[in-house]
Ligand SMILES: Nc1ncnc2c1ncn2[C@@H]1O[C@H](COP(=O)(O)OP(=O)(O)OP(=O)(O)O)[C@@H](O)[C@H]1O
């Protein structure tokens with residue numbers, strides 16, 4: 001990355017910085033305040049989860065980071081530059097709630113799609129495709145079409161696609177929302193390994209408290225009407241997290257705090 | 270095998286109805302002849318006569334079959350497949366106009382669809398005209414196209430192809446606009462996150478996504494093209510082509526000739542549409558979409 005903040009003064013380098021972010025959608029039923037006065041900074045290598053009731057602006061916030069939505073007030077920077085400049089520099093991979101694989105491309109060619117677009121060489125493409133397929137445990141499925149894979153496998157393929165190019169930010173909007181508990185646990189575990197190995201910065205939207213606590217270094221609790229941040233919880237859990245950490249007292253305490261935060265948000269309404 | 274039985278049943282029923290209708294429609298003429306010759310007709314004589322008249326109101330299937338054979342297979346056997354009396358020759362004349370018109374119509378349709386999808390001004394201005402164009406009866410328009418083009422010295426294949434094009438571009442525009450717009454917002458957003466250029470989004474997302482729509486349109490367009498080519502042969506009193514055979518047949522009351530040209534046109538349409546169907550199946554299965 002060639003951004004100006006490369007030599008940030010803090011101990012932790014800021015990757016995403018939002019200050020008093022507002023976003024109001026003008027609809028036929030009047031304005032909808034999807035985000036109001038949202039301030040947050042995400043450091044390099046953070047795993048940040050966003051949790052909150054439906055309609056509190058989690059997706060909207062993520063889309064602002066990705067330059068898919070234009071804020072109506074405040075500022076937001078990604079890698080020290082505007083979200084648009086970051087998008088142009090292909091600074092992030094975005095995983096949508098649905099896998100969104102192209103039915104006419106095999107899994108391998110789906111994953112190489114962004115690589116083709118970004119102009120990676122053929123050899124590099126092949127090498128990267130097999131590497132990320134390995135990473136999400138889909139080796140051997142390269143020549144299958146999406147419909148030949150289960151929903152969970154498709155979702156893993158879409159994560160592989162976001163990992164294939166050199167973006168060090170990963171934005172994920174409820175990527176495991178549609179999956180069953182067991183598959184979800186498994187993917188959570190894989191995601192943590194992946195995060196540890198690649199040292200990416202991850203912003204992750206979820207509705208599940210255990211998922212948020214298990215994955216994150218930082219949990220952002222949001223509440224709706226207007227969409228705002230009500231609590232930011234720094235997780236005391238170690239980086240190394242076996243699945244059974246979820247029964248530990250430290251884990252349950254963080255989960256409790258998140259639940260309290262969500263309740264408080266509801267009480268405001 | 271299982272699918273052939275219902276098909277054969279339907280064909281059988283059609284033939285039975287056809288033969289029955291031939292008796293019913295041609296009986297009057299048979300009685301007329303008998304009356305003039307002053308003979309009484311037995312039922313079997315009546316049936317035999319209605320199925321073998323020279324200029325019946327409705328020729329029997331075997332008469333049409335014999336006529337088609339006489340003007341196709343038999344001509345080939347004599348090595349005169351492309352003589353003026355051969356239905357193969359006339360079919361070829363019509364087919365060439367159909368294919369040219371189809372190609373032009375498909376090209377025009379795709380171009381217009383791309384313009385409509387990418388340009389809001391075109392979306393608002395072109396689409397109403399496209400729809401209006403199809404509300405004008407082609408029978409009223411065809412003579413004008415032929416006459417105008419003739420006046421500027423263009424005759425033969427091209428004017429007919431223009432009429433084919435006029436009929437076939439419409440389903441292609443409608444289908445392709447829908448097809449090019451079929452990618453979900455999410456897929457377009459995804460392209461944006463990769464900072465894909467407009468042309469990358471077109472070639473890698475919009476165009477492949479539109480393929481099923483394109484093939485459906487091509488089938489309709491092909492049939493419309495054939496109709497266009499035949500209609501284009503009617504107003505000029507063309508001497509060649511299936512349309513010319515239809516016209517000549519009706520001048521001289523040659524119903525058998527009319528019907529054989531009709532059957533030939535139908536068979537041609539079926540074959541052309543089937544060919545597109547095969548290409549569709551191969552293409553889509555290669556794309557993993559079928
Ligand atoms: N394009 C849009 N036009 C108008 N209103 C919108 C638009 N997108 C989102 N909204 C509104 O903004 C608010 C926040 O929506 P958002 O999708 O960010 O919520 P969310 O927290 O992601 O909810 P969920 O958990 O259900 O996904 C909602 O009230 C929603 O109706």
Ligand SMILES: [Mg+2]
Pocket residue numbers: 058059060173
């Ligand atoms: Mg959402």
